[in-house]
Structures are given as structure tokens and as C-alpha cells.
Amino acid sequence: MSSTDRWRHVWKRFGVSAPNEILLQDLIARCSEPHRKYHTMQHLNECFDKLQEIRAAAVHPDEIELALWFHDAIYDVKRQDN
Numbered sequence: 678m679s680s681t682d683r684w685r686h687v688w689k690r691f692g693v694s695a696p697n698e699i700l701l702q703d704l705i706a707r708c709s710e711p712h713r714k715y716h717t718m719q720h721l722n723e724c725f726d727k728l729q730e731i732r733a734a735a736v737h738p739d740e741i742e743l744a745l746w747f748h749d750a751i752y753d754v755k756r757q758d759n
Contacts, residue, residue: 680718681701684698684746704747704750707751708750716748724745724748725742725745
């Protein structure tokens with residue numbers, strides 16, 4: 678599933694018919710920053726794959742999926758406490 682489709686589907690499950698596509702593009706751009714070594718789109722997709730494996734056991738899987746989108750979205754290389 679593409680990132681755009683995944684984004685739209687999770688928001689639709691919350692009743693949002695037209696999720697903010699600009700925010701999605703911003704998150705993708707952040708995950709694609711050249712200084713990132715770990716929290717990349719590859720890492721995010723691996724998290725989504727793992728969530729899919731355990732989805733049935735999760736109490737709030739949609740909330741987890743949204744949290745995954747935003748985890749480590751802000752990463753300042755000048756800080757030691759990101």
C-alpha cells in the first residue's frame with residue numbers, strides 16, 4: 678500500500694474524509710531528510726508492517742498507526758535529547 682493510501686485509510690477510519698495531504702507530504706519530507714539514519718520512510722514502513730502482524734492484539738490499532746506517522750517527525754541534529 679502506498680503511503681498516501683495508508684494515510685487516507687487510517688484517517689477515514691476516524692471519520693475524516695479528506696485528510697490533510699500537505700501534512701502527509703511534510704511528514705514524508707521529514708523522513709527523507711539526508712541526516713536521518715534510522716527514522717526514515719523505510720523504518721516507518723517496517724513499523725506499519727509490524728503493526729499489521731499484531732493488529733488483532735492491539736486495543737487501539739488505529740491510534741497506534743497515527744502515532745507511528747508522527748513518531749520522531751521532529752529531529753534536530755543540534756540537540757542531544759531528540
